[in-house]
Amino acid sequence: MTFINYAAKEINCKIVYYGPGLGGKTTNLQHIYNKTAPDRRGKMISLATEADRTLFFDFLPLDLGSIRGFTTRFHLYTVPGQVFYDASRKLILKGVDGVVFVADSQTDRMEANVESIRNLELNLQEHGFELINIPYALQFNKRDLPSIMPVDEMYRMLNYKREPTFAGIAPQGVGVFETLKSVAKQILVELRKK
Amino acid sequence: MPTAYVEVYEEEFERLEQALRRLRYDSNAKAVFLIDKNGQQIAAVGDVEEFDTTSLASLTAGNVAATDGLAKLIGEREFSVLFHEGQRDHIHISIVARRAILLVIFDERSSLGLVRLRVKRASTEMDEIFEDMNRKENRGPEGQVETSPFSEITDEDIDSLFGD
Numbered sequence: 461m462t463f464i465n466y467a468a469k470e471i472n473c474k475i476v477y478y479g480p481g482l483g484g485k486t487t488n489l490q491h492i493y494n495k496t497a498p499d500r501r502g503k504m505i506s507l508a509t510e511a512d513r514t515l516f517f518d519f520l521p522l523d524l525g526s527i528r529g530f531t532t533r534f535h536l537y538t539v540p541g542q543v544f545y546d547a548s549r550k551l552i553l554k555g556v557d558g559v560v561f562v563a564d565s566q567t568d569r570m571e572a573n574v575e576s577i578r579n580l581e582l583n584l585q586e587h588g589f590e591l592i593n594i595p596y597a598l599q600f601n602k603r604d605l606p607s608i609m610p611v612d613e614m615y616r617m618l619n620y621k622r623e624p625t626f627a628g629i630a631p632q633g634v635g636v637f638e639t640l641k642s643v644a645k646q647i648l649v650e651l652r653k654k
Numbered sequence: 655m656p657t658a659y660v661e662v663y664e665e666e667f668e669r670l671e672q673a674l675r676r677l678r679y680d681s682n683a684k685a686v687f688l689i690d691k692n693g694q695q696i697a698a699v700g701d702v703e704e705f706d707t708t709s710l711a712s713l714t715a716g717n718v719a720a721t722d723g724l725a726k727l728i729g730e731r732e733f734s735v736l737f738h739e740g741q742r743d744h745i746h747i748s749i750v751a752r753r754a755i756l757l758v759i760f761d762e763r764s765s766l767g768l769v770r771l772r773v774k775r776a777s778t779e780m781d782e783i784f785e786d787m788n789r790k791e792n793r794g795p796e797g798q799v800e801t802s803p804f805s806e807i808t809d810e811d812i813d814s815l816f817g818d
Binding site: 461462463464465466467468472474502503505507516517519521524525527528529530532535547548550551552554555637641644645648649651652653654 | 667668
């Protein structure tokens, strides 16, 4: 739900990083946090378990500068990927403007990827959104690991609507900003159509 | 269109701020925040520089969303008031106009009873302001209905945000 404050001249948008557990959603946010100038980002909040698994969400506010005189902010959230946290995932999708799906490239995680995309589709529908319409980017993460599926095969299996797709190695930052930019641009293009 | 928008125009923004200022004064609170249910801060008054307001807004919305989920699990529509008691500072959270969250931070200079009482009065006033906002959102602001300032956003504008 893009929040436009005409009095304060601000636009705030919400991007949610979705995907199966241990796929690298939090690592994407951490890389963005580390590589963004301190005056352009707020504090990164991680509501995680003691074992560093996301329990509720991670949150990172980014201030990207201004567009047509309006300060443009993106609020990045991750969801907990583990299957049993579905109630929390639904809550976090509330008011979403765009989604990044972080898929795990390891062959034995394909089923988890497919299940998570299906789960995203259903949870978006509960909020009245359709994945086919919403700004969306796909990232094939963990390209540096052994036993990964080739990119074209993953594309055939996971690409939903010919959305922009990026190969990623999140801890090294490969593909991280490209994915973010892609979804952010789609959100701003939607705003133009408003 | 898949994306929905929450829009706040100058007039309502000022009225909301005024209502928040009055609430802060009447309840002797440290700070009062109005937050959209999706975690965006709408307005804030008081000693706001003491706090990381962006994080506060996001966590409050998460808190309310989680509590709403709990309410539904036990068959309630919502828990309309939340109260967190600290050693020094306390937080009172309530829902306004079903779409916004009012967050009051107070210490020993006030009391839960006083805050509850004043929040109730302020909520009624804010309900009306939100109703006016709803009307405007459906209609657009007077005198500037036709063109959105965003319709002229160019690809270059967007690229420049990312330093491309």
